[in-house]
Amino acid sequence: MSEKVETVKAEDATVKSEDNKVTLTKQEVNKSWWIWFKYCLTVFGYERLQAPGFTLSMLPILKKFYSKDPDKMVARLKCHSVFYNTNPVFGAMVNGIVASMEVERGNGAKITDDFINSIKVGLMGPLAGIGDAVTQATIPPIILSIAIGLSSGGSPLGAVFAVLGLYLSSMALSRLFYMQGYKSGREAVSKFLGKQMTKIQDAMSVLGLTVVGAITASYVNLTITSQYVSEYSTVKFQEILDGIFPKLIPMCLVFLGYYLLKKKKMSAVKLIGVYLVIAIVLGVLGIV
Numbered sequence: 001m002s003e004k005v006e007t008v009k010a011e012d013a014t015v016k017s018e019d020n021k022v023t024l025t026k027q028e029v030n031k032s033w034w035i036w037f038k039y040c041l042t043v044f045g046y047e048r049l050q051a052p053g054f055t056l057s058m059l060p061i062l063k064k065f066y067s068k069d070p071d072k073m074v075a076r077l078k079c080h081s082v083f084y085n086t087n088p089v090f091g092a093m094v095n096g097i098v099a100s101m102e103v104e105r106g107n108g109a110k111i112t113d114d115f116i117n118s119i120k121v122g123l124m125g126p127l128a129g130i131g132d133a134v135t136q137a138t139i140p141p142i143i144l145s146i147a148i149g150l151s152s153g154g155s156p157l158g159a160v161f162a163v164l165g166l167y168l169s170s171m172a173l174s175r176l177f178y179m180q181g182y183k184s185g186r187e188a189v190s191k192f193l194g195k196q197m198t199k200i201q202d203a204m205s206v207l208g209l210t211v212v213g214a215i216t217a218s219y220v221n222l223t224i225t226s227q228y229v230s231e232y233s234t235v236k237f238q239e240i241l242d243g244i245f246p247k248l249i250p251m252c253l254v255f256l257g258y259y260l261l262k263k264k265k266m267s268a269v270k271l272i273g274v275y276l277v278i279a280i281v282l283g284v285l286g287i288v
Contacts, residue, residue, distance in 0.1 A: 021107040024064060029099070031060045033178040036095050037171060040088045049085040054095065054120075061099050065106030076102070079113045086124035087131025092174045094123045096181025104185070139169055145215045220250035226287050 024032075036057035043052040058080050066073040086094060098116055105111045143165040151158025228235040241248050253275070260266040260274065282288040 022064065022103070024061060024099075024103060028060045028064065029179075029182060032057050032095065032099055033092065033175055035059070036092055036178070037088075037174050040091075048081065048083050050088075050091075051081050051084045054084050055080040057095050058099065058102065061102045061106075065102075079116065082117060084120060084124060086128040087135060089135050089170050089174045090127045090131030090177055091124060093127060093177035093181035094120055096178040096183075097123070097185060100182050100185035135170065135173070140166060141212060141215075143169065145212075148215075148219065216250055216254050217247045220247075220253060222249045222253060222288060224249070224287055 036053060039056050040050055040053040042056070044050070055077055058076070062073060062076050066076060080098075097119060101109075101111050101116055101119070144162055147158040147162035147165070149158070150161050224238040224241065226237060228237070245251075257271055257275075260271055261268070266274075279288070
């Protein structure tokens with residue numbers, strides 16, 4: 001019975017493909033991704049930035065091939081300990097690609113340290129730019145806008161949705177990119193940084209702008225209460241504006257905020273002060 005158990009463990013530890021090459025188990029691949037997702041910013045310093053987290057994520061793969069060869073293990077760890085910095089979510093694709101290369105290298109492929117590092121350096125910048133735009137400027141506004149709607153009336157559901165939405169969306173995207181990188185290997189470089197990634201980025205941008213427009217129309221309110229009363233009729237200025245362009249004033253307020261933040265480099269705190277002054281002045285004058 002004990003011999004059968006040992007045999008099963010040995011088979012799980014070393015899975016070989018049809019061409020007699022050692023491959024990673026699904027559990028090992030998932031472990032590598034999970035380590036990166038949890039610890040990508042661990043021991044974060046300006047000398048190496050995300051290098052410790054990247055190295056840690058490679059440990060399950062390196063142990064597979066070099067657990068009995070300390071010298072090679074140290075060499076592989078040093079290879080991945082150089083400066084590295086990218087978007088934690090989209091950058092998971094680099095981990096997947098490098099993990100695939102380490103498997104090939106462990107099976108005897110002639111893949112040099114310089115080549116692996118060139119892949120990391122070449123991809124970390126573009127993925128950081130795209131990833132930061134999506135994970136910081138596109139996804140959070142979408143999730144938080146939905147959370148704001150759910151929080152109406154003081155419901156705690158909005159807060160719960162915001163926390164879970166932000167965390168689970170990052171987790172799902174991170175795993176998706178890691179697995180795609182691992183499956184595609186070196187081919188993922190051209191696959192994801194070509195037209196396909198451009199289309200994804202454009203689609204996310206359009207979606208983000210659509211949601212921002214919906215938020216503006218739904219939650220930014222400024223109504224002109226003043227009206228012109230004559231002997232024959234009453235003219236309501238707000239109805240005239242709505243007939244020309246519904247929600248015109250809220251849209252103008254949003255563009256004013258964008259102009260002050262983007263062009264004039266005004267801080268968010270000062271912008272709130274500007275809006276407060278506008279509201280007070282218009283209220284005193286009886287316009288709103």
